[in-house]
Amino acid sequence: MSHTAHIPSHRKPRRSASKLALRAGVAGGVLSTIAVAGAAGPANAEPVTETIEMPTLNAELSGGGLSSAVAASAETTHQIALDTELQSLEDASAARAVKDANKAKAEAQRKADAEAKRKAEAEAKEKAAAEAAARASRSAERTALSASTGSSSDSGASSSSSSDSGSDSGGSYSDSSQATGSAAAIVAFARAQVGDAYVMGSTGPNSWDCSGLVQAAYRQAGIDLPRISGDQSSRGTEVSMSDLQPGDILYWGSRSGSYHVAIYVGGGNFVGAQNPGTGVVERSLDYDQPSGAVRVL
Numbered sequence: 001m002s003h004t005a006h007i008p009s010h011r012k013p014r015r016s017a018s019k020l021a022l023r024a025g026v027a028g029g030v031l032s033t034i035a036v037a038g039a040a041g042p043a044n045a046e047p048v049t050e051t052i053e054m055p056t057l058n059a060e061l062s063g064g065g066l067s068s069a070v071a072a073s074a075e076t077t078h079q080i081a082l083d084t085e086l087q088s089l090e091d092a093s094a095a096r097a098v099k100d101a102n103k104a105k106a107e108a109q110r111k112a113d114a115e116a117k118r119k120a121e122a123e124a125k126e127k128a129a130a131e132a133a134a135r136a137s138r139s140a141e142r143t144a145l146s147a148s149t150g151s152s153s154d155s156g157a158s159s160s161s162s163s164d165s166g167s168d169s170g171g172s173y174s175d176s177s178q179a180t181g182s183a184a185a186i187v188a189f190a191r192a193q194v195g196d197a198y199v200m201g202s203t204g205p206n207s208w209d210c211s212g213l214v215q216a217a218y219r220q221a222g223i224d225l226p227r228i229s230g231d232q233s234s235r236g237t238e239v240s241m242s243d244l245q246p247g248d249i250l251y252w253g254s255r256s257g258s259y260h261v262a263i264y265v266g267g268g269n270f271v272g273a274q275n276p277g278t279g280v281v282e283r284s285l286d287y288d289q290p291s292g293a294v295r296v297l
Helices: 017-040 062-152 158-165 181-193 210-219 229-233
Strands: 237-239 249-251 262-267 271-273 279-284 292-295
Touching: 017 158, 158 292, 181 210, 181 262, 181 271, 210 271, 229 249, 229 262
Parallel strands: none
Antiparallel strands: 237 292, 249 262, 249 292, 262 271, 271 279
């Protein structure tokens, strides 16, 4: 076959103008290259006896590949945007949850503090009321005892008679002896606590209630008294107020149901943990006249 033989066409069905132009340009370039090579070859070269098949350049993406790639890219971008938005929503939700939790915690603490304050105030009021009632009761007992003593004495002669005989009328009490032995230890301990604070339920060493002080004082003599004032005043033997001795237990109220106790220290005085206002004091019996006395020693 001559070198001018027809070159078979490899064209596919109709292409777009740009694709055809690209293909034609490439084909033309190849033909030109072949022609130049042929012209430069030797004069005696043998004629071309075979058909040269030109390569086909496929300038398009088969099966709509470009549109698929664009669609896939758009889908990826959209998914990234969704993921970013979701993460932002999750972060915002977590921040709100932390804020709400801190707010709830602060509110709970505020309520707890308010409740504790309310309870403390209620307890303080209750304690003050109890102390006021105790003082009022002691005052009433003192008034009743004074009236009873006045009615039982002889008119016009009781004051001088009691003074001479050492009776308890008019506030004069017998004190025939000073504290000795165990009584001295009890009295010394009680007086050593004068000035300490009064605290309900306290048993020392720096604060006391009335029965806590009496119990601790008697422990110095090796005597173990009950903790409660009513039980303490039920111990021992009841003695007349005209026959008191140092170390005797004074009580206010009934003997089996006394609400306050103290220790007689001689000289017409007693030592007792009176109330939060006074603490532990030494006072005259006339300061707060007892209802009675018992002797345990």
